[in-house]
Amino acid sequence: MEFxxxxxxxxxxxxxxxxxxxxxxxNWLSIDKEVLVIDDCSTDDSFEVAExxxxxxxxxxxxxxxxxxxxxxxxxxxxxxxxxxxVCLDADDKIPPNYFxxxxxxxxxxxxxxxxxxxxxxxxxxxxxxWPEFNIDILRxxxxxxxxxxxxxxxxxxxxxxxxxxxxxxEDYDYWLRVAKLGFKFKKCNSTFLYYRQKxxxxxxxxxxxxxxxxxxxxxxxxxAFYLG
Numbered sequence: 001m002e003f004x005x006x007x008x009x010x011x012x013x014x015x016x017x018x019x020x021x022x023x024x025x026x027n028w029l030s031i032d033k034e035v036l037v038i039d040d041c042s043t044d045d046s047f048e049v050a051e052x053x054x055x056x057x058x059x060x061x062x063x064x065x066x067x068x069x070x071x072x073x074x075x076x077x078x079x080x081x082x083x084x085x086x087v088c089l090d091a092d093d094k095i096p097p098n099y100f101x102x103x104x105x106x107x108x109x110x111x112x113x114x115x116x117x118x119x120x121x122x123x124x125x126x127x128x129x130x131w132p133e134f135n136i137d138i139l140r141x142x143x144x145x146x147x148x149x150x151x152x153x154x155x156x157x158x159x160x161x162x163x164x165x166x167x168x169x170x171e172d173y174d175y176w177l178r179v180a181k182l183g184f185k186f187k188k189c190n191s192t193f194l195y196y197r198q199k200x201x202x203x204x205x206x207x208x209x210x211x212x213x214x215x216x217x218x219x220x221x222x223x224x225a226f227y228l229g
Contacts, residue, residue: 004033004100005083005153008059009073010091011039014046016197021057023094023195029101035059036077037091041067046091071162071171078156087150094195095148103150106189113184114176116149118193125198134186139176141228145186147172148194155184166218168211177223 006024010017017037024035037059039047050061062080064073074088085104089095103115119129131144138144159178162171180186219227 002031002085002104003083004029004031004085004087004104004150005078005081006033006035007074007077007081007086007088008035008037008091009040009070009077009088010037010042010046010050011067011073012042012044012046013091014042014044014049016092017046017049018053018056020089020091020094021053021059023096023099024089025057026097027095027100028097029104031085031104033100034082036081037061038073038077039063040069040073041065069164069167071164071166075161075164078153078161081153084153085150086153086156087148089148090197092197092199093148094197096192096195099192099194100150102192103189106187107150107152110187111185112187113155114145114149114151114179114186115189116145116186117189119146119196120193121196121198123197124200127198128193129196131188133188136180137228139180139186140226143170143173143176145172145176146194146196151179155179155182158182158184163222166215168215170215170219174219174222177219177227181223181226 008020037050039050041064047063054061078086106115118131121127132138162175166174216229
């Protein structure tokens, strides 16, 4: 039976969480779904906000024992989930009403393992990003499959999840590289997109940009000749 699990890691993004959950609630989907929110020991009132929102939206709420960072939180959420399909959605992002169904249709129609989309930046920066149609050689050189793509849980199990050693960013890119290396199939779904929030002085983006060469060196060592960046 087809079933979708939506995993939402949340660290200090409580003020955006209702908008994220509302966008999920506004989605129509022909199969059942569940939503898991995992608070990563937020230092603001995010967990309390999530508790209050649980009266309005149907989701399961968890909290980590210690601040664990993105990879570990996503892994925890996916391993707690029941679905055979997964979408990881950051708590400050959102999706249009056709997001789940169109990506699901894409997976069914083309018998693929990963369905990804264009991104529409919103917030402090407003910009549409048109990612290329899937080409493994382009992926080997640069990231373009975003973290909120829909994928079969079987690929998560095949690569043993996100790399929990990657704390500086690009953990989703490493994940897709490992998935691609095993021959799983990707296809872009052009009929929908991800709303990707852009904030001034975003600490995570700033950290990734400042540590980009360290990240690339890690990927070169890990993937050797497969990674061309």
